[in-house]
Amino acid sequence: MEMSFELVERRDLAPRVTLYRVRAPEVARQRRAGQFVIVRVAEGGERIPLTIADADPAAGTVTLVVQEVGTSTARMAKLRPGDRLADLVGPLGTATHVEKVGTVACIGGGIGIAPVHPIAQAMRAAGNKVVGVLAARHRDLLFFREEMRRACDELSVWTDDGSEGSKGLATDAVRELVARHGKLDRVVAIGPVPMMKFVSRLTKELGIPTLVSLNPVMVDGTGMCGGCRVSVGAKTKFVCVDGPEFDGHEVDFDELSRRQALYHEQEKASYERFQRESR
Amino acid sequence: MSTPDDKTPVPAAGLTAAGTPKDLKARYKTTRQTMPAQTPEQRIHNFQEVPLGLAADQAKAEAYRCIWCKEPECVKGCPVNIDIPGFLHLTEAGDFSGAIRLLKRDNLLPAVCGRVCPQEEQCEIVCKVGQGKNGVPVAIGRVERFLADWERATGSVQPLQVGPPTGRKVAIVGGGPAGLTCAADLARAGHKVVVYEALHKPGGVLVYGIPEFRLPKAIVAAEVHELERAGVEVVNNYPIGLTRTLDDLLTEFDAIFVGTGAGLPYFMEIPGENLAGIYSANEYLTRVNLMGAFDPEKNDTPVIRGRNVAVVGGGNVAMDAARTALRLGAESVQLVYRRSRTEMPARKEEVEHAEEEGIHFQLLTNPVRYLGDERGRVTAVECIRMELGEPGPDGRRKPVPVKGSEHQYPCDVAVVAIGNGPNPLVPRTTPALETKKGKIAARDESGKTSIKGVWAGGDIVLGAATVILAMGAGRKAAASMDAYLKTGVW
Numbered sequence: 001m002e003m004s005f006e007l008v009e010r011r012d013l014a015p016r017v018t019l020y021r022v023r024a025p026e027v028a029r030q031r032r033a034g035q036f037v038i039v040r041v042a043e044g045g046e047r048i049p050l051t052i053a054d055a056d057p058a059a060g061t062v063t064l065v066v067q068e069v070g071t072s073t074a075r076m077a078k079l080r081p082g083d084r085l086a087d088l089v090g091p092l093g094t095a096t097h098v099e100k101v102g103t104v105a106c107i108g109g110g111i112g113i114a115p116v117h118p119i120a121q122a123m124r125a126a127g128n129k130v131v132g133v134l135a136a137r138h139r140d141l142l143f144f145r146e147e148m149r150r151a152c153d154e155l156s157v158w159t160d161d162g163s164e165g166s167k168g169l170a171t172d173a174v175r176e177l178v179a180r181h182g183k184l185d186r187v188v189a190i191g192p193v194p195m196m197k198f199v200s201r202l203t204k205e206l207g208i209p210t211l212v213s214l215n216p217v218m219v220d221g222t223g224m225c226g227g228c229r230v231s232v233g234a235k236t237k238f239v240c241v242d243g244p245e246f247d248g249h250e251v252d253f254d255e256l257s258r259r260q261a262l263y264h265e266q267e268k269a270s271y272e273r274f275q276r277e278s279r
Numbered sequence: 280m281s282t283p284d285d286k287t288p289v290p291a292a293g294l295t296a297a298g299t300p301k302d303l304k305a306r307y308k309t310t311r312q313t314m315p316a317q318t319p320e321q322r323i324h325n326f327q328e329v330p331l332g333l334a335a336d337q338a339k340a341e342a343y344r345c346i347w348c349k350e351p352e353c354v355k356g357c358p359v360n361i362d363i364p365g366f367l368h369l370t371e372a373g374d375f376s377g378a379i380r381l382l383k384r385d386n387l388l389p390a391v392c393g394r395v396c397p398q399e400e401q402c403e404i405v406c407k408v409g410q411g412k413n414g415v416p417v418a419i420g421r422v423e424r425f426l427a428d429w430e431r432a433t434g435s436v437q438p439l440q441v442g443p444p445t446g447r448k449v450a451i452v453g454g455g456p457a458g459l460t461c462a463a464d465l466a467r468a469g470h471k472v473v474v475y476e477a478l479h480k481p482g483g484v485l486v487y488g489i490p491e492f493r494l495p496k497a498i499v500a501a502e503v504h505e506l507e508r509a510g511v512e513v514v515n516n517y518p519i520g521l522t523r524t525l526d527d528l529l530t531e532f533d534a535i536f537v538g539t540g541a542g543l544p545y546f547m548e549i550p551g552e553n554l555a556g557i558y559s560a561n562e563y564l565t566r567v568n569l570m571g572a573f574d575p576e577k578n579d580t581p582v583i584r585g586r587n588v589a590v591v592g593g594g595n596v597a598m599d600a601a602r603t604a605l606r607l608g609a610e611s612v613q614l615v616y617r618r619s620r621t622e623m624p625a626r627k628e629e630v631e632h633a634e635e636e637g638i639h640f641q642l643l644t645n646p647v648r649y650l651g652d653e654r655g656r657v658t659a660v661e662c663i664r665m666e667l668g669e670p671g672p673d674g675r676r677k678p679v680p681v682k683g684s685e686h687q688y689p690c691d692v693a694v695v696a697i698g699n700g701p702n703p704l705v706p707r708t709t710p711a712l713e714t715k716k717g718k719i720a721a722r723d724e725s726g727k728t729s730i731k732g733v734w735a736g737g738d739i740v741l742g743a744a745t746v747i748l749a750m751g752a753g754r755k756a757a758a759s760m761d762a763y764l765k766t767g768v769w
Contacts, residue, residue, distance in 0.1 A: 030522060
């Protein structure tokens with residue numbers, strides 16, 4: 001069976017942010033916007049969930065955009081075209097519910113730009129007017145400017161420090177869009193947990209339905225372990241099968257942050273060991 | 280390796296017939312052989328197997344205890360009806376090669392079953408040697424394990440005999456005990472078999488759930504390797520319902536077996552259950568077993584090594600989690616179970632092992648909420664005492680909370696082991712498949728489903744049960760599938 005998980009392209013998009021195009025024909029054919037894969041880079045490695053940034057069914061490849069944050073992603077960064085991932089499974093999760101609602105703001109914060117990209121494409125294909133926002137702390141953390149420009153009807157760039165585009169946070173971007181368009185019919189916000197939390201808080205006040213995509217700790221990705229559970233509207237949901245997208249107004253982001261931090265010390269120690277060993 | 284007794288023919292089916300032995304008295308007098316085991320003090324510091332297995336002379340002596348019943352009840356007690364007296368006779372005579380071949384005719388995973396089957400509830404409970412006062416049944420499971428281990432250790436594993444190719448293709452969905460057994464039987468019948476496994480390694484609960492100290496993973500890998508040598512194709516990383524649907528497979532295969540198991544952990548839905556440090560047993564055991572978190576030098580996947588661990592539940596999985604916690608360095612492990620010891624669904628042997636190792640059993644106790652610190656980490660579980668009330672619909676007395684009996688156990692890790700629901704991936708994406716409370720509805724014993732050409736078995740049909748019942752279901756389905764593939768009659 002043709003499932004080599006060979007790396008066919010590798011491109012640095014920003015410092016510590018890398019694009020990987022991986023051969024996985026069945027996943028490339030099946031995947032829809034909003035879904036993800038689980039990757040195990042090598043024997044002994046973790047199973048890590050990664051959102052699918054793009055796919056080319058004809059070439060049989062999926063595109064993953066990964067930020068180096070720990071041992072597994074550092075192992076991945078060492079791969080070169082021709083190398084293989086030990087395992088890749090997907091597409092996992094429920095696809096984005098795409099419908100024509102009018103004007104949709106697709107906001108990608110930092111590494112969240114990657115998963116927002118296919119959703120922007122799908123929202124536009126469904127006949128929506130898609131206004132895109134790229135947001136990050138600093139211009140070095142931005143990428144996919146061209147890809148997002150193509151996927152959206154219009155695109156604005158925001159940085160916390162004003163190093164590119166407008167100066168301000170993702171919430172400032174939302175306010176500006178509302179001011180400019182009169183109203184937004186939907187917001188899709190994907191990025192770091194605090195960004196999604198504050199955007200959701202604002203859009204709740206403004207009464208704009210908001211989708212967020214969560215990236216909690218996960219092991220199997222098929223509903224078997226429950227490690228990825230989150231509280232949504234006071235109900236426990238499994239992100240891997242019920243998500244990864246949820247109503248941002250209902251998600252308990254603080255609980256999510258605390259659960260995400262569980263392995264912080266172990267991850268740090270492991271990453272330091274990896275860096276020492278691979279020097 | 281070839282030995283002269285490799286030539287001993289193994290009958291295709293049926294039980295070995297034998298007359299009543301003349302030395303019955305001597306047989307009765309022979310005592311049940313004890314398996315050497317690691318002491319509790321040793322084993323709580325390692326992940327190696329606890330019982331070390333019988334020696335060859337012990338196995339022969341144990342087999343000698345069989346009294347050759349005319350109507351062996353043990354065979355009826357076994358979910359796959361192994362010719363138990365047959366393999367015991369051969370073992371007694373020292374023909375281990377003949378014994379293992381006879382055993383494998385009926386059960387392809389004897390090394391697994393010899394370790395994880397609840398023999399005390401199946402073959403051994405009905406053994407006539409064990410009836411009456413002071414009767415102790417033949418240790419059938421220990422002999423079974425000995426034979427399988429002997430075969431592997433001596434390198435005399437015979438390749439699986441496969442029939443002439445039939446040109447028919449079968450898909451097995453899920454590489455757990457049900458699926459692997461089904462795959463083996465269908466491969467033997469000459470069909471082309473492809474096993475689709477969602478995880479990166481086949482074996483199902485045998486690799487992610489049951490710990491190394493109960494079932495070494497090398498054994499499962501060897502059994503799977505044998506299947507592959509017989510031409511069975513195992514495709515990992517391939518969840519049916521996600522990568523492709525069952526309906527897709529139907530266009531390509533002549534028959535399908537679904538054995539996707541009970542892979543949806545239940546939680547109690549009590550306050551604080553999403554605090555960090557609270558695991559489902561599935562997650563906890565998967566991190567340690569499948570992902571190898573017990574050995575951080577070789578594996579990246581972390582697990583929290585709790586100092587005080589609380590495990591909720593009274594089944595085998597709860598015992599496995601509690602004993603795993605000890606081996607990860609816990610100072611104290613509380614096993615919290617809402618009924619009394621008699622109702623515990625775990626195997627007696629597992630309960631004993633857990634007690635010997637120093638697990639504290641908090642019986643008639645039920646969690647009501649978890650408490651946490653400012654970082655959102657669990658710090659304690661609050662429990663309430665229970666008393667047994669009237670029998671419920673299942674005949675077991677219903678536990679009722681005792682008012683005002685709340686008390687707490689400190690814990691930095693809690694493991695919820697209260698069972699699993701059926702895996703929803705296949706039913707959710709196969710509209711024509713009839714289900715009953717989430718489980719796939721089987722029309723009869725063979726496991727035929729509402730879709731022509733599709734069978735199901737194991738935990739996805741039964742709900743969370745045992746490895747051997749899943750294997751029995753895989754075997755029954757295989758026989759029915761083989762008949763269908765040959766006759767076309769559904």
